[in-house]
Amino acid sequence: MFRIAALVTAVVILAGASPSPAAAEDKTITVFAAASMKNALDEIDAAYTAKTGVKFSVSYAASSVLARQIEQGAPADIFVSADTDWMDYAIARKTINESTRVNLLGNSIVLIAPKDSKVDNVTIAQGFDLAKLAGDGRIATGDVKSVPVGKYAKAALEKLGAWQAAEPKFAMAESVRGALTLVARGEAVLGIVYATDAKVEPGVKIVGTFPADSHPAIIYPVAATTTAKGESSDYLAFLRSTAAKTILEKYGFKFLISPTT
Numbered sequence: 001m002f003r004i005a006a007l008v009t010a011v012v013i014l015a016g017a018s019p020s021p022a023a024a025e026d027k028t029i030t031v032f033a034a035a036s037m038k039n040a041l042d043e044i045d046a047a048y049t050a051k052t053g054v055k056f057s058v059s060y061a062a063s064s065v066l067a068r069q070i071e072q073g074a075p076a077d078i079f080v081s082a083d084t085d086w087m088d089y090a091i092a093r094k095t096i097n098e099s100t101r102v103n104l105l106g107n108s109i110v111l112i113a114p115k116d117s118k119v120d121n122v123t124i125a126q127g128f129d130l131a132k133l134a135g136d137g138r139i140a141t142g143d144v145k146s147v148p149v150g151k152y153a154k155a156a157l158e159k160l161g162a163w164q165a166a167e168p169k170f171a172m173a174e175s176v177r178g179a180l181t182l183v184a185r186g187e188a189v190l191g192i193v194y195a196t197d198a199k200v201e202p203g204v205k206i207v208g209t210f211p212a213d214s215h216p217a218i219i220y221p222v223a224a225t226t227t228a229k230g231e232s233s234d235y236l237a238f239l240r241s242t243a244a245k246t247i248l249e250k251y252g253f254k255f256l257i258s259p260t261t
Contacts, residue, residue, distance in 0.1 A: 029235055030075055031058045032066040034082035034148070034220065035175040036107070036193075039200045040251040041080070044244050051238075054231055062175040063087075064146035070095045070225060077228040078235065080220060082107075082176075082194075083148035087221040097224045100236060105220035106254035108195045109152050111208040114186045122208035130157065130190070131165035137189030138171040140179040148218075149176040153192040156215040180204065194218070196252040219256070237261075 033041050038060045045056045059066065059076075063086040070076050071093050079096060081087040084103070090096040111130075113119045119133065130139065142150035150172065157163035173179040176193050183191035184203030191204070198206045222239060224232045238244055242259040249255060 027053065027231070028055045028057055029077050029229065029231055031056060031078040031080065032070060032074070032076040033058060033060055033078075033080035034063045034066070035060045035177040036082055036149070036197050037080055037220070038177070040196070040248050040253060043247050044239070047243060047247065048235060048238050052234070054235070060175075060177075062142060062147040064143075064148075065174070075227070076225050077232045078222065078224055080104075080222045081148070082218075082220055083151065083216075084219050084221055085151075086148070087223065091223075095225055097226050097228065100228075100233070101221055101223040102236070102240060103219050103256055104222045104239060105248060106256050107218040107220065107252070108212065109149065109156065109192055109210045109215065109218065110195045110198055110206045111210070112180075112183050112191045112193055112198050112204040113189065113207050114183055115203055115205050117189065117205070117207070119190070119207050120205075124160070124208040124210050124214075126160055128160050128162050129165070130162045131169060134166065134169050134190050137169070138182075138187070139166060139169050140171045140173055140182040140188035140191040141193070142176050142179055143172040143174065144170070147173070147175060149179070149192065149194060152215045152218060156192075156210045159214045199252045220253075 049055055063081040067086040067090045070079060070090055079090060091098050111122055141153045144150035144154040154163060171182060171188050176197055179191050180193050180197045180201050182188040184201050198204055224236060240260045242261055245255045245259045
């Protein structure tokens with residue numbers, strides 16, 4: 001009897017020592033990130049997984065879509081927005097832990113064309129005629145009413161006096177990567193995307209860069225949600241690290257803070 005009791009006790013102890021399915025799930029961080037972050041963030045997440053064993057579930061889309069999904073209760077631990085407006089929107093709706101917010105990255109917007117296009121070396125300045133440059137073709141960017149790259153594009157074109165004539169030629173995409181694809185496939189003769197997106201798509205070429213003072217500063221804030229798992233704080237710290245900075249700068253992002261480690 002004593003031997004049977006001891007065996008039962010040992011089984012109970014071993015069972016208690018095994019991680020539960022719920023505990024195993026806690027080793028996954030769910031990230032909602034702006035579409036333009038995909039290549040760089042995939043590499044950062046792989047580096048973090050190699051270092052810690054923590055895995056990732058990442059949803060890439062327009063910041064507007066992600067902020068609204070979080071508002072509607074979608075399970076996310078981290079939000080990376082391509083502009084401050086949508087992070088402010090999420091904070092106002094109490095879905096973001098504001099104390100964790102960091103304005104981490106900067107970017108620039110560029111004019112792109114298909115790689116075999118005859119358009120090249122466009123000077124983008126006051127009076128620049130985008131409509132004439134596009135001819136009978138379409139111009140792709142993100143939805144100017146909600147998608148950050150589209151909002152930046154419209155602001156720049158309005159300041160340069162090019163928006164009114166060019167507006168009818170625009171094809172509005174659901175995200176910056178959607179706009180990038182339209183140009184790469186030749187379905188749009190021109191596009192306005194982030195410099196970082198143009199850098200990772202071999203089907204397009206940069207034909208001009210918008211002056212930084214023609215649009216609001218392009219800032220990517222990152223923060224934890226109010227329902228974030230405990231592991232999220234260490235991940236946010238990693239995003240501020242020298243290792244992350246090296247990866248992000250390789251893809252063309254501007255690191256706006258001093259790295260922590």
